[in-house]
Amino acid sequence: MATSALSLTDTPAETRTAPHNxxxxxxxxxxxxxxxxxxxxxxxxxxxxxxxxxxxxxxxxxxxxxxxxxxxxxxxxxxxxxxxxxxxxxxxxxxxxxxxxxxxxxxxxxxxxxxxxxxxxxxxxxxxxxxxxxxxxxxSPIDATPRHQIEDVERKLFSLAESGRFEGGFGSFGDAVTLAVDMAAAAFERSGQLSGISTGLVDLDRQVGGLQSSDLIILAGRPAMGKTSLATNIAFNIAKAYKAETLPDGSPKTVDGGIVGFFSLEMSSEQLATRILAEQSGVSSSKIRRGDIDVDQFNQLAATAQEMRALPLYIDQSGGLTIGQLSARARRLKRQRGLDVLVIDYLQLLQGSGKRASDSRVQEITEITTGLKALAKELNVPVLALSQLSRQVENRDDKRPQLADLRESGSIEQDADVVMFVYREEYYLKSRMPKEGTEEFFEWQAQMEQVTARAEVIVGKQRHGPTGTVNLQFDAEVTRFSSLAPDDHLPSRLD
The missing domain is CATH 1.10.860.10 (DNAb Helicase; Chain A)
Structure with a gap:
């Protein structure tokens, strides 16, 4: 006689009381x-x-x-x-x-x-x-896939691991003041005396006070302006400056710099590593890919690679992630290895939950930016998200970006704590070169001398401070941003 499979209802489950005393x-x-x-x-x-x-x-x-x-x-x-x-x-x-x-x-x-x-x-x-x-x-409801259920369970477990309970609540103003004073004390002790994490770019730090915990920072620009390059520069600088101390309970506490998680939705981890290697070694990434380097350059690459190997910079190259998947992976990284800064390249390559096929792209971007801001607060880390700009920038004489140029949704501007734009006048001016020898050419040449190797980071919105423009040095060959030397520190001209 064949034995049938045991049903869940064949044996009544043992009734157990929840743990208590x-x-x-x-x-x-x-x-x-x-x-x-x-x-x-x-x-x-x-x-x-x-x-x-x-x-x-x-x-x-x-x-x-x-x-x-x-x-x-x-x-x-x-x-x-x-x-x-x-x-x-x-x-x-x-x-x-x-x-x-x-x-x-x-x-x-x-x-x-x-x-x-x-x-x-x-x-x-x-x-x-x-x-x-x-x-x-x-x-399971029709619109709840197993993937969504896993993400929801991970969120709940992370919440339990961090705070021991699901829900937050009101805290006293006295506690908030204590946290503010602690932040000021940490800024006083930190190198550069910043309340946030230093980007490694002095002038940018002076404008925004570093990257602040729980902030959503949008870095936007048109193609070829250097968004990814600036993001990789900042990520490398933060990871390189990482210092930690051990607390009495044995857990590490970041003192300077930070552990960086980088979601590279557009480039592979190899491409991203090559770009960072070029930025830090001074050898062009195109030469690295072609193998067009001499012995000295190879030795420089090897030394830089050895230094980079130990950096707390973690890259996720998965494409087509949903905001829920990204959040789950960020929580996992913080739980397993720690996390101080999260970088996302770039926002428009993320997907929403896709619960309703009728949702427009604007609604989807709104869900994504709201999710990123919530993630920044939940993990208590700054989230630096790159964003594209609409083509209407190209139709203006002055092509410096504005908040209205943020692509696809006003929620990007609304949810962000800081909005920065990367702008390089050299890129546009180079394409307008007049005929050589003409008066217009000499005027154009004079303008090119002023903007060559220069970049502007325009702070269009900042909840914690003023807006304004920061001028940076930009080395196009190795796509590296650096602080601009002030005029009074430049060598004297020889007449």
């Missing part, structure tokens, strides 16, 4: 009611939701309100905030509160008890994530 909850609440100083041992990390028993959540919440208001929280004062005929099970409120006080632990054990409750709450949250994952997998 009612005795610890009772003893900790009792300790707070007996000695209100106990509350301050746990208030920084213990929330009402960490209690398993609903009545204990209510008692902790009402007790916390009383203590924060400067009042005494005791079984007698707390009972007045419950209905007179209320019962916890079969026990009247007053009697239940008095029993808690009788079961109180000592204040010395309070923090350990509180940590135990948060750990148990975290385990219950993990169970909830697992149950939700199983239920959605069994009864």
């Amino acid at each position: 009612i005795e610890i909850e009772r003893q900790l609440l009792g300790a707070i009611l007996v000695n209100n100083e106990t509350f301050y041992r746990v208030t920084d990390f213990l929330e009402p939701t960490h209690f398993f028993v609903e009545q204990h959540r209510q008692i902790y919440e009402k007790t916390a309100h009383l203590i924060r208001a400067g009042k005494v929280a005791s079984p007698i004062t707390v009972k007045t905030f419950f209905p007179a005929n209320a019962k916890f099970g079969d026990t009247p409120v007053t009697q239940y509160l008095l029993r808690l006080a009788a079961d109180a632990t000592t204040i010395i054990n309070a923090e350990d008890y509180g940590r135990t409750l948060t750990d148990l709450a975290l385990r219950r949250a993990l169970i909830t994530v697992g149950e939700d994952m199983v239920n959605v997998a069994y009864d």
